[in-house]
Amino acid sequence: MxxxxxxxxxxxxxxxxxxxxxxxxxxxxxxxxxxxxxxxxxxxxxxxxxxxxxxxxxxxxxxxxxxxxxxxxxxxxxxxxxxxxxxxxxxxxxxxxxxxxxxxxxxxxxxxxxxxxxxxxxxxxxADLGPPSSVKLTSVKGDLEIVIADPLSSTNESMKTLAPDMHYLIQYWKKPEDYKKGKVLKTKNNVVTLSELDGSTWYCVRVQSCCDFYNKTSVFSDTHCTRTEDGKCSDCEMDYRWIFIAGVTAAVLVLAVIGYIIYKRNSKAGLIQKRDDWRDDGE
CATH class of the missing domain: 2.60.40.10 (Immunoglobulins)
Known part of the structure; x- marks a missing residue:
C-alpha cells in the first residue's frame, strides 16, 4: 500500500x-x-x-x-x-x-x-486615440472652411461620447512651405473657418485629435490642400453685374415714369389750350 x-x-x-x-x-x-x-x-x-x-x-x-x-x-x-x-x-x-x-x-x-x-x-x-474619421477642406470667399468628423469607435459611435474633453489641433501652412512653418489652431468645434489668408494662395491642412486628461494625442489626419480664391469675394464680378443691371433697369423705369408724367401734363395743357381757342372762336 x-x-x-x-x-x-x-x-x-x-x-x-x-x-x-x-x-x-x-x-x-x-x-x-x-x-x-x-x-x-x-x-x-x-x-x-x-x-x-x-x-x-x-x-x-x-x-x-x-x-x-x-x-x-x-x-x-x-x-x-x-x-x-x-x-x-x-x-x-x-x-x-x-x-x-x-x-x-x-x-x-x-x-x-x-x-x-x-x-x-x-x-x-x-487605448490610443485615433485621428478624425474625415477632414474636408473648402475655399469659401477667400477663407478656408474645415469640416472635421469625429474619430469613431468600433460601433461607429463618436469618441466624444466616451471622451468629452476631446478637441482638435489644426495645423495649416502655405504651399510649398514646410508644415513646420505653419500655424496651429486649437478647437472643439467640428466646423472651423480660417480667415485673414492670402488670396490666390495654396494652403495645406491636417488635423489631430487630443485628450488632455491622459495627455493623449493621435497621429495627424491625411493632409488636404486647396487654393484660396482671389480676394474676399469671388462672386463680386457677378454681383457687380447684377447691381449694374438692376441700376440700369431702375433708371429706365424712372425715365419712363417721368416721360409719362410729362406726356400727361403736355396732353392736358394742349386740351386746355384747344378749349380756350374754341371759346375765342365762339365769341
Whole structure:
C-alpha cells in the first residue's frame, strides 16, 4: 500500500514537472485604436511544441472589481479558446471604456498547459486615440472652411461620447512651405473657418485629435490642400453685374415714369389750350 502511495506521489510530481516545463507566453502587448483592442504575445519555444504536440493559446479577461472577490467567485471570461494565432481580438468582448481589467493568456497542448501571463488594461487610459474619421477642406470667399468628423469607435459611435474633453489641433501652412512653418489652431468645434489668408494662395491642412486628461494625442489626419480664391469675394464680378443691371433697369423705369408724367401734363395743357381757342372762336 505504501509503495502504491509513493508511486502516486511520484506520478503527481512528474505531472507537475511536465506542466512547469511548458513555457508560458511572453511579451504581452496591446495594439489599440479608439475601442479596438488586440492582445499580442510571443511564444518561441518550438522545441517544446515538437515534444508536446500541437500548441494553442487561451486568452481571458477579468475586471479589477471581480478580482477583489474570493478566487472561487472570480469569473474569468474567455475571449479566445485554443487558437493557434499569437493574438486575440478583445474589441467585441464588452470591455467598458472606463473600466480596469486584467487580461491573461496561456499556452495549451492536448495534455498540458502553461501558467498564465497577465497584463492590466484600462481603455480610457491605455487605448490610443485615433485621428478624425474625415477632414474636408473648402475655399469659401477667400477663407478656408474645415469640416472635421469625429474619430469613431468600433460601433461607429463618436469618441466624444466616451471622451468629452476631446478637441482638435489644426495645423495649416502655405504651399510649398514646410508644415513646420505653419500655424496651429486649437478647437472643439467640428466646423472651423480660417480667415485673414492670402488670396490666390495654396494652403495645406491636417488635423489631430487630443485628450488632455491622459495627455493623449493621435497621429495627424491625411493632409488636404486647396487654393484660396482671389480676394474676399469671388462672386463680386457677378454681383457687380447684377447691381449694374438692376441700376440700369431702375433708371429706365424712372425715365419712363417721368416721360409719362410729362406726356400727361403736355396732353392736358394742349386740351386746355384747344378749349380756350374754341371759346375765342365762339365769341
Amino acid at each position: 505504501k509503495a502504491l502511495r509513493c508511486f502516486s506521489l511520484l506520478l503527481s510530481l512528474s505531472v507537475v514537472t511536465a506542466l512547469g516545463d511548458l513555457s508560458r507566453p511572453q511579451n504581452l502587448s496591446l495594439q489599440t485604436l479608439n475601442t479596438q483592442y488586440v492582445l499580442h504575445w510571443d511564444w518561441a519555444d518550438d522545441q517544446q511544441t515538437a515534444v508536446n504536440g500541437t500548441l494553442t493559446f487561451t486568452a481571458q479577461y477579468l475586471s479589477v472589481l471581480q478580482s477583489r472577490k474570493a478566487a472561487h467567485k472570480q469569473k474569468w471570461r474567455t475571449v479566445c479558446a485554443d487558437v493557434s494565432e499569437r493574438h486575440c481580438d478583445f474589441t467585441d468582448a464588452g470591455l467598458n471604456y472606463w473600466g480596469i481589467y486584467y487580461l491573461r493568456v496561456r499556452a495549451n497542448t492536448a495534455q498540458w498547459f502553461s501558467s498564465w501571463t497577465n497584463i492590466s488594461f484600462c481603455p480610457d487610459r491605455d
